[in-house]
Amino acid sequence: xxxxxxxxxxxxxxxxxxxxxxxxxxxxxxxxxxxxxxxxxxxxxxxxxxxxxxxxxxxxxxxxxxxxxxxxxxxxxxxxxxxxxxxxxxxxxxxxxxxxxxxxxxxxxxxxxxxxxxxxxxxxxxxxxxxxxxxxxxxxxxxxxxxxxxxxxxxxxxxxxxxxxxxxxxxxxxxxxxxxxxxxxxxxxxx
Amino acid sequence: xxxxxxxxxxxxxxxxxxxxxxxxxxxxxxxxxxxxxxxxxxxxxxxxxxxxxxxxxxxxxxxxxxxxxxxxxxxxxxxxxxxxxxxxxxxxxxxxxxxxxxxxxxxxxxxxxxxxxxxxxxxxxxxxxxxxxxxxxxxxxxxxxxxxxxxxxxxxxxxxxxxxxxxxxxxxxxxxxxxxxxxxxxxxxxx
DNA sequence: GATTTTCATTGACTTAAGTTAATGAAAAAT
DNA sequence: ATTTTTCATTAACTTAAGTCAATGAAAATC
Numbered sequence: 305x306x307x308x309x310x311x312x313x314x315x316x317x318x319x320x321x322x323x324x325x326x327x328x329x330x331x332x333x334x335x336x337x338x339x340x341x342x343x344x345x346x347x348x349x350x351x352x353x354x355x356x357x358x359x360x361x362x363x364x365x366x367x368x369x370x371x372x373x374x375x376x377x378x379x380x381x382x383x384x385x386x387x388x389x390x391x392x393x394x395x396x397x398x399x400x401x402x403x404x405x406x407x408x409x410x411x412x413x414x415x416x417x418x419x420x421x422x423x424x425x426x427x428x429x430x431x432x433x434x435x436x437x438x439x440x441x442x443x444x445x446x447x448x449x450x451x452x453x454x455x456x457x458x459x460x461x462x463x464x465x466x467x468x469x470x471x472x473x474x475x476x477x478x479x480x481x482x483x484x485x486x487x488x489x490x491x492x493x494x495x
Numbered sequence: 496x497x498x499x500x501x502x503x504x505x506x507x508x509x510x511x512x513x514x515x516x517x518x519x520x521x522x523x524x525x526x527x528x529x530x531x532x533x534x535x536x537x538x539x540x541x542x543x544x545x546x547x548x549x550x551x552x553x554x555x556x557x558x559x560x561x562x563x564x565x566x567x568x569x570x571x572x573x574x575x576x577x578x579x580x581x582x583x584x585x586x587x588x589x590x591x592x593x594x595x596x597x598x599x600x601x602x603x604x605x606x607x608x609x610x611x612x613x614x615x616x617x618x619x620x621x622x623x624x625x626x627x628x629x630x631x632x633x634x635x636x637x638x639x640x641x642x643x644x645x646x647x648x649x650x651x652x653x654x655x656x657x658x659x660x661x662x663x664x665x666x667x668x669x670x671x672x673x674x675x676x677x678x679x680x681x682x683x684x685x686x
Numbered sequence: 687g688a689t690t691t692t693c694a695t696t697g698a699c700t701t702a703a704g705t706t707a708a709t710g711a712a713a714a715a716t
Numbered sequence: 717a718t719t720t721t722t723c724a725t726t727a728a729c730t731t732a733a734g735t736c737a738a739t740g741a742a743a744a745t746c
Contacts, residue, residue, distance in 0.1 A: 423614035430621035440631040448671030480639030
């Protein structure tokens, strides 16, 4: 279970067995059932989650009560309310399981201590956030300057094989368009 | 000149005088004149830039020859083609000076060496990229789910006092809307 | 200082996407 | 197994934003 995460980390840094064991000490396995929440708006957030199995969505609810999906997370993805976590403010996001999930929770307090003892982890998360930043830049370019039809196709590159795991309504919401509009796109694409 | 950057860095980590001197050794001051380029599409990128003075834009040109502005950078901002830099691929972006600029260039090869000698820098850039990632998430939320009118107002929070430094055409392009549409927004807002 | 280029704005028209409403199919709940 | 809820799709209509074209003002260039 935890080995999946260690393999993920070892793609960027090399840990000794002792370091791996120390890291295992600050992560905890959690089960999240379909339709239940990992984070709800208003709570304080002090964990980062790595998805071992399952599918989740991060969304916020605006003043009019409309949901807006910001992110999905499937196997090998990270998810949390990053803004709340890093700025110590109450969560704005809901993180809800779309399927029954297994995640690994990392407490950031423990992680901060680990950074001091093993700076390699600082390196790992530097690389992780750099990559996440670059991926989001591409998403910004795409959302501002590409047609919805192309953005729909790009979505499947970003979340491979997610078709049967989330509804078209979810995908439309993530893309910031209506389900009806997505439906027309699918028709025009012959899907 | 370089002290501005050191003050910026010392907001997140504490450097000794020796470490500051060592860091100064890997940064170089560069002047960029209005309408000239820091990066052009197709070149290899190996520097990260911190803006001491002036204003720049990062844009790409699509298949139809249309420009799309992804980012502005003013004093105390960082800019480069992050994707090209971190993945060692040719630049997709142009980074062009809108005003005569003074920037500090940091070679990433030298920076990588510095990370090993002084892991605190790894920490600094972890925090920097984390904050950049969080800021981009907010931008994604905004671009997908807010009205253009609100996004126009948010733009000025993000780039304070930029009004007289960039044209409305630039702002419209950054927001992914037409200059005419922005004009109507300004009219409706009584601007 | 004169000329050229860029910029902001407006109007008329077109197009893409949102809204509302209805339907049968699929999935979930009991 | 039956009922209830959610989901995908379609159509008719509305709205917001894009396109095209023209104008004077402002800025940049010579």
